[in-house]
Amino acid sequence: MPAAQPAEPPAEDLPEDLTRLAALHGVATSYRPAPDRTVPATATAVTLALAALGVDASTPGAVRAALAAREAELRERLLPPTVVRWDGGGTPAALAALPAGTRLRVETERGEYRDGVDGLAHGVHRLTATAPDGRTAQAHLIVAPARLPAPAPAGRSYGLLVQLYSLLSRRSWGMGDLGDLGELAAWAGRSLGAGFVQVNPLHAAVPGAPTDPSPYRPSSRRFPDPVHLRIEDVPEFAYVTDPERARTLRERAGRLREGVLEKDALIDRDAVWELKRDALGLLNEVPLGPGRRAAYCDYLAEQGTALEDHATWCALAEVHGSDWHRWPEGLRDPRSADTDRARRELMDRVDFHSRLTWLTDTQLTAAQRTAREAGMPVGIVHDLAVGVHPRGADSWAQQEYFAAGMSVGAPPDAFNSRGQDWGLPPWRPDRLAASGYAPFRGLLRGLFRYAGALRVDHVMGLFRLWWVPEGRPPTEGTYVHHDAEAMLAVLVLEAHRAGAVVIGEDLGTVEPGVREALRERGVLGTSVLWFERDWTGDGRPLPPERWRADCLATATTHDLPSTAARLTGEHVELRDRLGLLTRPLEEERAEAAADTAEWLDVLTRLGLLHGTGGDTGTSAEEAEIQAVHRFLLRTPARMAGIWLPDAVGDRRPQNLPGTWDQYPNWRLPVADAEGRPVTLEDLAASPRLHALIDVVSDAARDAARRRGGDRDG
Structure with a gap:
């Protein structure tokens, strides 16, 4: 400690x-x-x-x-x-x-x-x-x-953890979207045997210049953000009345996407929203068919005043800015006569934002349905x-x-x-x-409408x-x-x-x-490898059999260094460059190296760190990351998560606590060890990712056999 x-x-x-x-x-x-x-x-x-x-x-x-x-x-x-x-x-x-x-x-x-x-x-x-x-x-x-x-299956489920905005495909408009989420779930469930995909909060953000990129400071937790929409998957997109304008939007989307996929490029959420807002305005001109109109009306009725308030705030923010404390006094009260009058005057924009929320809800529901159809027992973890x-x-x-x-x-x-x-x-x-x-x-x-967990x-x-x-x-x-x-x-009841x-x-x-x-x-709780030590005893790494079963076990999270960065000590160098260390660099390096060495010694003694080089084609770093995940599958944890950037050697944390403009928090695409962005299509073809999944699959089967043997005995 x-x-x-x-x-x-x-x-x-x-x-x-x-x-x-x-x-x-x-x-x-x-x-x-x-x-x-x-x-x-x-x-x-x-x-x-x-x-x-x-x-x-x-x-x-x-x-x-x-x-x-x-x-x-x-x-x-x-x-x-x-x-x-x-x-x-x-x-x-x-x-x-x-x-x-x-x-x-x-x-x-x-x-x-x-x-x-x-x-x-x-x-x-x-x-x-x-x-x-x-x-x-x-x-x-x-x-x-x-x-x-307990989550099904009763024994063990493993899955992928990813910040959705960071996962671009060749169809994304500058950041990962709900179409990408559905594709990821279908591929991971059918080809990898994954049981779930966990994503960041997809709550509605506060618009601004720039928008706060953190998904953990949302405008609303009740309703999702339409910036995550896959525009081409909205049925009305096929019937836009201005095909030339639609073509121009696609071209802009292509340039935005290709820019983000350059090395060291950042995701520009505001540019993505500006583009999608234009596209959604075009879509809004297309009348809904009778069936779609009926579904939309049902959604409005089901969500009631909560959705009307949310859409009203969105419409008022377009006129008066996103800080409601600075609005005209009469509009600061959602139940005032002034607000009611403004809502009627802005009814077209209120309906527009209500419709965007509905469209986002339908794509979120479709992603969960796709995950379950792909064989995932849990599906999307929101x-x-x-x-x-x-x-x-x-x-x-x-x-x-x-x-x-x-x-x-x-x-x-x-x-x-x-x-x-x-x-x-x-x-x-x-x-x-x-x-x-x-x-x-x-x-x-609202969240459980489309969440498996x-x-x-x-x-x-x-x-x-x-x-x-x-x-x-x-x-x-x-x-x-x-x-x-x-x-x-309340939580147990709704779940x-x-x-x-x-x-x-x-x-x-x-x-x-x-x-x-x-x-x-x-x-369930959350257990992260590097924190699991015997804090009441000698402080050494906690043996796998002593981990709790009722948890999601992972090697890292969005707020922590990637596994590759921790193993190489690059997380210490990053914090030093940003002036975040509270002790001399050499002390921090020594402590981090000792911590890593202690865990690698445990992995070696348990026979989880396999050979590298030669005919294996596996680097020392890859072998160590694989060993970390063999360890996670050796624990009794009911769910085990793979941080998707770990599968391709990404060095960069998605969020570095204690920083604001010193580090591009929440704006990094998934990248390889050299910092080159990796698309969803690249991930699906990555030998390094498939090698890690093979390790996890084998470890899961071995763990299941051990549990079966224990029961038989």
């Missing part, structure tokens, strides 16, 4: 009343950056977090009044806003605590009425409790399966970002659910002594609970998030807790309804009990 210790704010004794008030609202008054250390939160952090929850704690008198009001509220209420009932879990504590003789009446999701809570179908129902003294209360009742089933951009569509349309003046981040720890501020507004736990988690349910239901970024956020007050450093934040049981119940797998990204500092709670509900 790194020796550096986090900088701590000065110790501060919080008044007892403030501590009690904070606890009653789920606001932490301390945190633990390490198991043996507790750091107190500042009174300012706690007070500002409470203020964002609508609680005045600005003076001692205000604290006493708020505490008395909260205690009285909790003492007198019959039910909390949301109650969870798990299959086979017995009576929820909130119901068991009701006075004897309390009558329970349920209005189900289908509008049926029932007495009592036994035998209810899965769903989110409306519960009314009437006590013998005449008091009544209503609550949302979430009835959820006890756990999600990624749910931890939050949304403070200036985007979701923060405008759902602003009552966001904590004003707060940003999500991470506290100081041994890896980052200054903490982190991610610039994402957090949801208010109190208002989520009061709504029966309606925004969260809608978000998940969902990766939840920073899954610990279901339990608590580090809130950083606006204008303050991350060191002056504090944790605010969600009702984790309710958040998990179960979709028949989908859930993977939680649980890397880094994880609160005790979180991984256990996720495992109990069937949510």
